[in-house]
Amino acid sequence: MLDLKGRNSTEDARPDGRAQNKRLRYTASVTETATQPLSTQPLSTMRKRADFLAANRGLRVARPGFVLLAHPNKGAGKRFGITITKKVGNAVVRNRMKRRFRELLRDALPAEGLADHDHVLIGRDQGIERDFTALRSELSAALERARNGKGDPRRGRGRPGKRPRK
Numbered sequence: 001m002l003d004l005k006g007r008n009s010t011e012d013a014r015p016d017g018r019a020q021n022k023r024l025r026y027t028a029s030v031t032e033t034a035t036q037p038l039s040t041q042p043l044s045t046m047r048k049r050a051d052f053l054a055a056n057r058g059l060r061v062a063r064p065g066f067v068l069l070a071h072p073n074k075g076a077g078k079r080f081g082i083t084i085t086k087k088v089g090n091a092v093v094r095n096r097m098k099r100r101f102r103e104l105l106r107d108a109l110p111a112e113g114l115a116d117h118d119h120v121l122i123g124r125d126q127g128i129e130r131d132f133t134a135l136r137s138e139l140s141a142a143l144e145r146a147r148n149g150k151g152d153p154r155r156g157r158g159r160p161g162k163r164p165r166k
Contacts, residue, residue, distance in 0.1 A: 065127030
């Protein structure tokens with residue numbers, strides 16, 4: 001006898017009259033689960049504005065396609081964030097840059113990133129159509145400079161012709 005869903009009700013029924021759930025559940029065996037080495041542990045992303053502001057006080061390394069900010073995060077592991085302003089392009093361009101930067105960071109940070117630091121990439125206009133291998137080599141060089149503590153000087157934010165405040 002078939003029920004409304006086309007199932008054989010006599011075979012699928014339990015002794016208490018309820019239909020049996022025939023979905024098979026996949027459980028990964030021990031041989032299928034891969035243990036991740038320490039260098040490839042998953043990275044966490046920065047989501048809070050306060051974390052981005054704190055990273056802005058850290059070390060700054062400028063490259064043609066992006067600016068890398070690195071700041072210690074008190075033992076929270078390797079984290080990353082991406083910022084691209086509206087000056088760069090429309091939403092499609094900015095999202096494409098974010099996807100490329102995300103992939104760059106996922107590739108480079110586990111092996112080359114600074115331990116217990118926040119890493120923030122700020123997108124620049126030159127990074128839009130830049131070759132991925134060029135961006136990868138620039139990121140490696142920027143991470144090496146950050147590891148050695150050689151940041152770039154900050155740009156002045158004052159108005160021209162005015163003396164800085166004391």
